Every structure is written in C-alpha cells, then in structure tokens.
Amino acid sequence: MCGFVGFSDPDGGGDASRATAGRMLAAVAHRGTDGSGWCHHRGITLAHCALTFVDPDRARQPFLSGSGHVSVVFNGEIYNHAALRRELRASGAALRTESDTEVLVELYERHGMRMLGRLRGMYAFALHDARTGTTVLARDPMGKKPLYYARVPRGVAFASELAALLHHPDVPRTPDPRAVADYLVLRAFPAPGSAVSGVRKVRPGCFVRHEDGVLTEVEHWRPASPGVAARTGVREAEARFTALFRSAVERRVLSTGRPLGVLLSGGLDSSAVAAVAQDVSPHGPVPTFSAGFSDTDFDESAHALLVARHLGTEHHVVRIGGRDLAEVVESEYGRADEPLADPSLLPTRIVCRAARRRVRGVLTGDGADELLLGYRFFQAERALEALLRVMPADRVEALAGAVARRLPQRSGNLPARAALAQLARGVRAAPEHRFYLATAPFAPARLPALFRPEAAGALTDHDPFAEVARLLEGRAGLSPLERSRLAVVCHFLRDVILTKTDRGGMRSALELRSPFLDVDLVEYVDALPPGLKLRGFTGKYLLRRAAAPWLPRDTVRRTKLGFRAPVAALLRGELRTLLRDTLAPAALDRGGLFDPRAVRVLLDDHLSGRRDTSRGLWALLCYQLWSDGLPAACRAPAPPAPVALTEEMRRAV
Template sequence: MCGFAGFSDAGMTREDMRTTAEHMLAAVAHRGPDGAGRLHHRGVTLAHCALTFTDPDHGTQPFVSASGATALVFNGEIYNHAELRAELRAAGVALRTGSDTEVLVELYELRGTRMLDRLRGMFAFVLHDARTGTTVLARDPMGKKPLYYTRVPNGIAFASELTALLRHPAAPRVPDLGALADYLVFQAFCAPASAVRGVSKVRPGSCVTHERGELRETEFWRPRLAPGTGARRGPGLREAEQRFEELFRAAVARRVTSTDRRLGVLLSGGLDSSAVAAVAQQLRPGQPVPTFSAGFVDPDFDESDHALAVARHLGTEHHVVRIGGPDLAGVVESELAYADEPLADPSLLPMRLVCRAARAHVRGALTGDGADELLLGYRYFQAERAIELLLRVLPAPRLEALARQLARRLPARSGNLPVAAALGLLAKGLRASPEHRFYLSAAPFTPGELPGVLTPEAGAELAGHDPFAEVSRLLRDQPGLSQVQLSQLAVTTHFLRDVILTKTDRGGMRSALELRSPFLDLDLVEYGNSLPTGLKLHRFTGKYLLRRIAADWLPPAVVRRTKLGFRAPMAALLRGELRPLLLDTLSTASLRRGGLFDTGAVRLLIDDHLGGRRDTSRKLWALLVYQLWAESLTARPRASETPAYPALS
C-alpha cells in the first residue's frame, strides 16, 4: 500500500515543483513509511511514498517503463501479476523486476487502457504517457483505493487523499453543497463528487484520461445481477457450493501468498471474518495466523467472546483490543479533524484502534468486508424479502403500520441493530422504491429533512438535487430485477463502495496497515452476482451458500449466528466523553462561521439528545464530523508543515 500525489507542472520552476510535491506527499506520509520518491516526467511531476509488499528492492516508485515513455505511481496490489508477467514475456517484453508495478506500466505500453480488464486486485494509479501527453487515472472495480483529482491552470492535479490535493497551491477549497447533501443522507461523500467543489473522485471501475486539456471518463466495469429471483435459473445448490468455495479459497490464497510478509485477520467472531480466518489458517498449517478483535467495554457492542471462541477453534494467535469510551473519544479529538474528508460511520473509530494495535504485529490483514453485500447478509435484505411478499397481499399504508407495531412489541436494546430497529427503520421508507429504501431507513437525514437543517441560502442551492443519481445510473440497463436485487445493487453503490471501503482504507492506512478483502475478489463477485437470489437469501436466511460451505470449518454456533455488526456506542459517547466537543463544535458561533447549518435546528437536536427526549446521535454525529473537517479546512496550513520525509531529490 502506498500514497501518491502529482500535478501537471508546465510553467513551474524546479523549486516550485519540488516544494509542491513535498507538501502534497507529506499529507499522505502515513500511507507509506518505507520511503519516498519524486519524478519530473515531461510535463508531469509524480511523487510517491511506499508501504512495500512485492519486490521492495526493485519496485521503487515513481516507476518508469523500459522505453522511458511511461511513468507510473500506484497504490494497491495486483494479485495476478505473475500471470500477467508470463503474458508479457510471451509477447517479447523483457522485464527487469519482480514487482507488480512494472507489470502495470509495461502492460499499459502493450495494450493501453484495455489492460484494465485483465487486472485482479485493488488499485488506484496514475500514469503519464509522454508519447501522447496523456495522463491516465484508474481505480479498481470495487473502489478499494481512493483517487482524487482537480483541474489546475496548467492541467490537472491528483492525489490519494483530498488532504494532499488541497496542498496544491491552485486547488479549490470551497465546500460542495450538493455533495454535502449526499453526505447527510449516505454518511459519505460519494464518487464522483468530493467534499470540495471542483474536486472529483474517480468512480470505481473507471478511468479518467487527461489529454490536451480535455478530461474523458471511461467505465470498464460495473456490478450487474442476473435477473430473476428463483433458484432454478442457475446452477444447482451443490454446483454453486463447489464453485463458490473454489473461488473463495482462491481469493484468500491470492491475498495470503502474493507476499512473503506476515498477514493477520481482523476477526469479529461473525461468519464472514471467521470464514476468512479459517481458510487463511488452512493455508499456513503449523503457523498460527495473527487475529485481532475489538473488545468493547459496553456489552451491547462487544463480540470479543465470539471472536475468542473462533480463534481457539482455528488455533490462531489471537489479540483483543480493549476499547472504552475514552479510547473512542481520543480518536475523535486527535485525528478526526484532520481526516481525508468527512465520513459519518462511527465504526471508523474502533476500526482505527484495532488497526493501530494490529500494525504492531503485522503490515497487512484480511477482512470479511463485502460478504453481506454479495450474499445478502444484512437484516435489511430479509426485511426487503418480507416486504416484497407482504405487499402482494397488503397495501403499503397497512404494512407500514404493521411494521411499526411489530417494532414496538419486539424486545429492544441500545446496542447493535436488532430486528425491531430494522423493522422500525424500514417502516420509515416503506413507500419508497426498493433501491432507495435502505438509505431512507437509515439515513442521518432524509432528503426531505435537509431544508430544515441547512440555512435558507444553502438549501436554495439544492433545488432539484437528486441524491440517488448514481444509484439510478448503475441500475440503468438492468431490467427485470426483483426488489431484493434492486436493494442489493443500491447498497453496493454507496454503502459498500463509499462507506465501508472508505472506512477500511482510512482505518488501516492511518496506521500504514494494508487491509485486503477476499469477498471482494472480482472473480468471486462476478460469480456471486450471477447466482439466483435464492442461493444467497434462502427463505429468510442470508449468506446461505457461505453458511453451508463454512459448516466444515467453523463451530455450528458461528455458522448460525445472526450478524450484529461493527459499531460504536455513539449515543452514549455524545452524552458523555464527547459532550464538550459536541457543544463547542456545534455551538451557534461555530455554525455561523461556517454559514451552512441552521443554528436553531441544530440546537434542538442537541437539546433533545442530551436531555434524553430522543436519540438524535446519528444526526449529531454526521454534523459533528463535518463541522470538525470544515473548520480544519480553513485553519489547516497549506504550505508550512515540515515534510514527513527528507527533501525529495
């Protein structure tokens, strides 16, 4: 894993190039502690910091092709680089190193951007082709690695993180109100937008080319589902089990065996991460795999006993990271204001603490991310299936009232989302279309609530804004999908790509810890997407295939367990350890300086939550995270920090 930055440098002095590159790269120094480099390549300056896994002695970046025509900076890993290396050699290319970086640059010179279809891995990279003057920015299909860019007077600037891009002297610094509206609904700034107007993110599965002053976007992959819901439209159960297990084992093996460095597993004790740990341990017999889990002081959030039971069953080297309110508050106060851009998922806090502890033992770890989206594991999908069936016999108003009634009668608790809460949240969005329902049920603010929390001036700029535009784009040309399938693709669009994977990347890379997600292996994803819904959500049992496969590896209690989720006790934190920060950051004076949020509406949310009248923690957390970032945007020095590395030559 790495970090990089760069910019078109026509008209700049060498000193300006060097200084700008140093200050941009210093902002992502945490992503690559193994060294840094800079290169001026015929009109483009490239800078890179490394966290090495493959051929660290010869894959130094920026990397230049044997012809000298193409230069590259790359963040990620290409898991099938050995296969691609063989193809290059068969085509007569003489390779000089064993690095996947060289494979990328030489494959581009051989095939151009068509080579993107052949890559299997996680990546964000920028290459400059001096033959045509073209700069190519590309991001992997799932969006595991971030990539930002903006126009500058002499071309473009780009970086692994927004913080680095904003250190370019010509970068814009005005908040994007449309993107802010999306953030308040989705909890994240969703590609292709960013928190700053004029700064874009490369979409997952896309490349952006800059040539002769023009930007052009090309999508090379998007998620597609096989139409229909029945189990008869596809392979039989046994065949699907065999193929899925084969692909899953290969996905874990790609990530474990592609490096000589020791890898761990982030183990929650749930089915997904336990299955990953099981296969990882099978690949290293006699060598206990390091596993890491969060142990929350609040018992409603703690799954550490389950993780410990799995670790003992598998024989891993297990570590529990004990987390209390002061630990979570410490992450907020020490780091959140300087985060890349706002992310309102509270689980980023414990993720950050677990990754920090894991980095003391390993440089990389596997996760169970992606299984719930791929195999319909969330309770929302079970509720969506129930809605799909019940709407055939009940009108929507009657079903909405029934869901609320059931939610009131079922046992409730204050920890991770139980069935009652899932029903209650879904009831709020029941009359919406399936592809919107997941977000409307769980959004900090629904689109209809935004005018009430924003100032009239800010709200006026959002007239006609559609937060679901990207969801609609990905659903285009995919007819015949069931309600569950529409919900699945919508959840993948933003919750997986923009929330979960942003959290994973940020939580790990702040500690220079590389996180790898086998369930998001492209071959496995494409096979899972081709399967009928009934093989993934069997009646009301999600992750049906995985449960059957993992029954031979894990204790029955783990295979049968209902997902709890990885969350932080935000309601209690805002009333306790974070109360002073909340009151200061969302004070009337602070909000007036920003000029975006209605002070009276925010004050009411605070009073209701602190007074115990209602839980407004999701709304307050989203506002707090954004306001911390917005204040740092204006206060953060742009060119005075000492670079994290010696001066780049």
C-alpha cells in the first residue's frame, strides 16, 4: 500500500516542481512509511510514498518500464502477479524485480489498458506513456483504493487523497453544494463527485485518459446482471462459491511473505475469513483483532473470542470507551481527507491503530452483506415485495408505522423501532432508493430547509441517485430485490464501506484486504439468482452452508449485529461541547451553507432527549469539522525527503 501524487509538468522537473510534489506527498505520508521518491518523466512529475509488501529493495516508485517509455505510481497489490510474471518472462520480457508494480507496467507496454482484465487485486494507479504523452488514471472494479483528479492549466493533477490534491497551487478549493447535498443523503461523497467543485474521483471500474488536453472516461468493469446462472443447483453453487472464496483468501495471504492479521468482529463474514486464513497461513496462528465496547448494546467481543478459541488464532481485544471514540474525532476529523458520515469509522480507526503494532496488513469480511443479501434491510425488502402485491402502498406504510410505534424505544445498535419507522418512510419510493431513504441523515425533501437560501438555489433538480440510475441503465426486468442490491453496492459498499476501510487502515499505514471482493468471486455471486443468497428470510445462505464445517454452530446461525459506534450517546456526552461549538451560528456563518436555525432545532431536540437526531447531527459535525479545517489543510507542510532517483529514472529524464 502507499500514497501517490502527480501533475502535468511539460517543462518542469526543477525546484518548483519538486517543492509542489513534496507538499502534496507530505499530505499522504501516513499511507507509506517505508520511503518516498519522485521523478519528472517527460512532461509529468510523479511522487510516491511506500508501504511495501513485495520486493521492497528493487521496486521503488515512481517505477519505469524497461524501455523507459512508461512511468507509473501505484497503490494496491496485484495478487496474481507471480502468474503474470511467469507469462511475461515466457514471452521474452527481461524483468528486473519480483514486484507487482513491474508486472503492471510491462503488461501495459504489451497490451495497453486491455491488461486490466488480467489483473486480480486492488489498485489505483497513474501511468504516463511518453510515446503519446498520455496519462491514465485507473481504479479497480470495486474501487478499493481512492484516486482524485482535477484539471489544471497545464493538464491534470491527481492524488491518492483529496487533502494532497489541494496542495497543488492550481487546484480549486471551493466546497460544492450539490455534492454536499449528496453527502447528506448518502453519508459519503459518491464518485465521480467530491467535496470540492472541480475535483473528481475516478469511478470504480473505470479509467480516465488525459491526452492532447482532453479527458476521457472509459468503464472497464461493471457488476453482472443477477440471475444469469438461474439454473445452478444449491450443491453446485455451494461448491463453486467455497472454492472461489478459499482461493480469494489464499491469494491475499500468500501473495506476500509477510504475516497478515484478521479484523474479527465475531460475525459470520469475518469469522469465515479468519477460518480460511488460519488454515492456509504459512506463519503459524493468525493474529486476530476485535473491538470491545463498554456499551454492551454494541459489544461483540465475546462472540469474537469464541471464534478465536475455536480456530486457535492469536487473539487481541481492543477495549474502546466513549472517550477513545471522542479522541479520534477531536484529533483527526478536522484534517480528514473528505467528510464521511459513517460512525463505524471511529472503532475501525482504533482497532486498525492497535493492529498496526503487530502486523502491516489485515483481512476483513467487508462485502459479504452487500453481495450475499446479508443486511436486515434485504429481508425487509423481500417482505415489502410480498405485502405490496396484496395491499396498496399507503396501507403498508401505515402498518409499518403502527408496528414501529408499538416497539420499545432504545438507542442501541440497530434498534428495530427506528429501522421499521425508516423503512415505512421509503415504502412509496423506487426499490433502488429505499435503503438510502431508510438510512439517510436527511431525506432529499428536507435539504432545501437545511441550507441557507443562497446555497439552496444550487440544489434545483438535485438527484442524489443519479449514479444509481446510471448503474441500472440497460438492466430491464430486475426484481425489486435485485435493484436494491445493485444500488447498495453502487454507493454504500463502494463509497461508504470501502472509503471507511481505506481511511481507517491507511491513517496508520495498515493495509486492509477484502477477500469477498475478489473480482472472480464477485462476478460469480452477481450472476447467481437471489434465492441462493437470501433463502426465504435467511441472508448469506451460501456462505452459511460453506462455513458450517469451519465455525461454531452459533456463529453460523447468528443474526447480524453490525459494527457501529454509539454515536447518539456520544453526541450527548463526550462530544457535547465540540458539537455545540462546531455547529454554533458563528461557525456555520463561516461555512455559508447551512441555516443556523434549522441546525439549532436538531441540536436542541437531540441534546434534550426529545428525539434522536444523531444521524443528521453526525453528518453535519463531520462536514463542518472538515470545512473548518480546510484552510489549514491547504497550507504547505514540510515536504518529505524523497529517496534518490534510481539509475533507470535518471536515464529516462
């Protein structure tokens, strides 16, 4: 893992270019602690900081192809690099290293961007081809690694994080109200947008080509249509799923000589990953790490300990209290890369920080719930489909609301009353919108009243679901459940969950690997009919069958709890003063987006206990802390000391 930056620099490469690259790279220095490097390569300046897993001594970046024509900076790992290297050598390539970076650049020399179909791994990279003057920015199919870019007067600038890109003198720094509106519904800034006007993200499964002053986006991968393998039997599907899952874990464990740990929540997904990792690891017992919350409504550490003992892992429990969570907000959110309103980032950050003291990388269970219909929402969606076939939407809405009001009020993890009430509000919506309307900090209809009149004018025709609509184009005939699943993958998995895992780990230079998001496994699961993922009201059906021989029976059958933080209590307790100060009228006046009167109602209601408005307040707090810290984030930090250019780089300059 690593961080990288770069920019078009037609006649540069001197002290000014090096200083700009140094300032940008310093903003992502936490992503790679094993050294840094920079070079000017025939019209482009590149810089890189490394967290090495494969051939660290000879694979320093920026890396040049053997011909010297192509330079690359690369964040991620190609898990099948050994097999691809053998193919390259068999075809006559004189490779100089054992690194996946060299495999990437030499494949490009031979196959161009068609090589992306050969790669199995996670990646974001920037590649410059001096033969054509072309710069290519690419992300893997699921978007596991971030990549931002912006037009600048001489071409394009790019970086692994938004904070780094903002250190380029020609990149804009003005917040984008329409993107903020997306964030307040979706909890993240969905690609291709960003928090800043004029700055974009490369979409997952896409690459952006800059050539002759023109930017062109090309989609190289998208999720398959569900139901293609409709005639697959249960036993056949289970055998194929198990083989692909085991292969996905094994690829990640064995692609590096370094031991990896597992973030073990105690739920089915991470427990299955831990089971296979323990079975294939060549390094002895696998280190596993779980969060232990002082709030018992959120604590799964006993379940994680049960699994760890069953598997024989080297287990570590990271105890987390409200003060620990508040410390992360107070010390980091003012200099966050980009606002993210997912409270689970807090415990993720703390557990990753503890794990980094023992390992450089961990496996996670991310992706299983979205791909295999594991969320309770999908069970509710199936029930909703059945109800809507026999009664009108207004009666379903009234019924759900009435049941919700009869349930007890509680503020713990996944309270049924709140979940049912939120679902009731989305009954009349399109299936692909219901998940987001049920979990949104703010419903789209409420946004104009939240914004100041001058900012609300920018929201005319605002549609937070435009990217969902794009993903569903040409997919006629999908069931409501299938449309819901694709929509959840579109934003919640890609923009929320994977942003959280990248940010939570890389702040401590810890690499997170997600076997369930292996592209071969994803493509197979995508093509399966929904009944093999959600059997009746049992989610992750194939995974439960596959994991039954590996795990305790209670683990396989357990209902998902979810990895969250007690944000409602946190805002009333440890973060109360910070919340009031950050969302005070004077502070909101500086930002110029939100109406202080509307925010005051949310504050008073939550802090008095009249109603829980923590979702909206959390989103506003995260955004406002970032916005307040934006001017400081753009000040020039001291540049890191780049490593010397390699001999190949010197010859190419």
